Amino acid sequence: MSTLPPSFPGYYVPPFSMKFRVLHNIPKTKAISLQWHHPSTLYLFAITALLFILLSLLSYAKASETHNNKTSSPFEFLDHLKGCHKGDKVQGIQDLKKYLEKFGYLNGNTNNDDYFDDELESTIKTYQINYHLKITGTLDAKTVSKMEMPRCGVPDTYHLTYGFLQGTPSEAVGAVARAFATWQGNTHFTFSQAQSFESADLKIGFGRGDHGDGANNAFDGPGKTAAHAFWPTDGRFHYDADETWVVGAVPGGVDLETVALHEIGHLLGLGHSSVPGAIMLPEILIGVTRQSLHADDIQGIRALYNT
Ligand SMILES: [Ca+2]
Numbered sequence: 001m002s003t004l005p006p007s008f009p010g011y012y013v014p015p016f017s018m019k020f021r022v023l024h025n026i027p028k029t030k031a032i033s034l035q036w037h038h039p040s041t042l043y044l045f046a047i048t049a050l051l052f053i054l055l056s057l058l059s060y061a062k063a064s065e066t067h068n069n070k071t072s073s074p075f076e077f078l079d080h081l082k083g084c085h086k087g088d089k090v091q092g093i094q095d096l097k098k099y100l101e102k103f104g105y106l107n108g109n110t111n112n113d114d115y116f117d118d119e120l121e122s123t124i125k126t127y128q129i130n131y132h133l134k135i136t137g138t139l140d141a142k143t144v145s146k147m148e149m150p151r152c153g154v155p156d157t158y159h160l161t162y163g164f165l166q167g168t169p170s171e172a173v174g175a176v177a178r179a180f181a182t183w184q185g186n187t188h189f190t191f192s193q194a195q196s197f198e199s200a201d202l203k204i205g206f207g208r209g210d211h212g213d214g215a216n217n218a219f220d221g222p223g224k225t226a227a228h229a230f231w232p233t234d235g236r237f238h239y240d241a242d243e244t245w246v247v248g249a250v251p252g253g254v255d256l257e258t259v260a261l262h263e264i265g266h267l268l269g270l271g272h273s274s275v276p277g278a279i280m281l282p283e284i285l286i287g288v289t290r291q292s293l294h295a296d297d298i299q300g301i302r303a304l305y306n307t
């Protein structure tokens with residue numbers, strides 16, 4: 001119950017009050033109470049109920065038999081793709097791509113062909129992470145049967161695009177792209193570079209001092225604040241241009257990718273963590289590099305999005 005959105009308080013209150021009213025309105029006549037306590041009626045009722053359960057079990061068994069003989073899943077086209085893996089070219093892979101696109105695992109820019117490419121492999125991995133399947137990147141039997149199950153039409157995943165302010169150095173672009181790939185590999189999110197900065201969901205760049213986010217968000221020269229990002233759905237992530245930015249573990253330098261991992265966490269809605277080793281710790285370490293998330297970061301995002 002605690003998971004119900006606070007905006008729906010009336011959702012579960014009316015049924016309760018209605019039940020109360022009905023119960024109170026039942027006249028306490030002898031007929032009703034006697035019927036339920038009379039042993040022979042109770043036996044009769046129990047036998048009828050048992051028969052009913054048996055009958056429904058029988059018809060269920062019959063139904064699943066027919067189901068096994070003749071697949072009735074709307075996604076049965078996936079059946080003959082069982083065992084497909086990267087490098088394969090099989091008719092029907094195109095439909096698989098459409099399926100994954102429909103449910104939010106691929107964006108519209110996919111190669112619409114029957115070729116099992118790198119992108120399809122990583123997409124299937126994301127699907128397998130999402131459904132707690134073994135991460136094989138291939139269309140193994142378990143993955144196919146999961147995909148064939150009747151499902152809700154609302155997409156599972158969130159695809160976000162990112163763009164860079166003009167003049168962003170290529171080292172930063174590469175580092176941020178790697179950080180997005182790390183988050184993509186561990187969550188139900190997928191990311192790709194936007195066609196233009198304006199159209200991007202997430203906007204990344206460097207700023208110095210007061211850089212247009214308001215005086216409260218001005219950067220502070222070398223040291224102290226190294227970067228910041230805004231909560232969803234704002235999407236802004238800025239590096240302080242006055243820091244010594246580096247790629248990798250360089251003494252005295254701040255690693256672009258490590259900081260990007262942290263700031264992307266904020267872009268997705270995570271706050272700071274106090275768990276040692278978490279990327280979401282507020283302290284940014286100088287001269288070190290981190291290229292993976294901590295279990296605490298992954299748990300945080302799963303809890304936040306209920307995945
Ligand atoms: Ca600073």
Ligand SMILES: [Zn+2]
Nearest residue numbers: 207213217238
């Ligand atoms: Zn800023």
Ligand SMILES: [Zn+2]
Nearest residue numbers: 262266272282
């Ligand atoms: Zn932070």
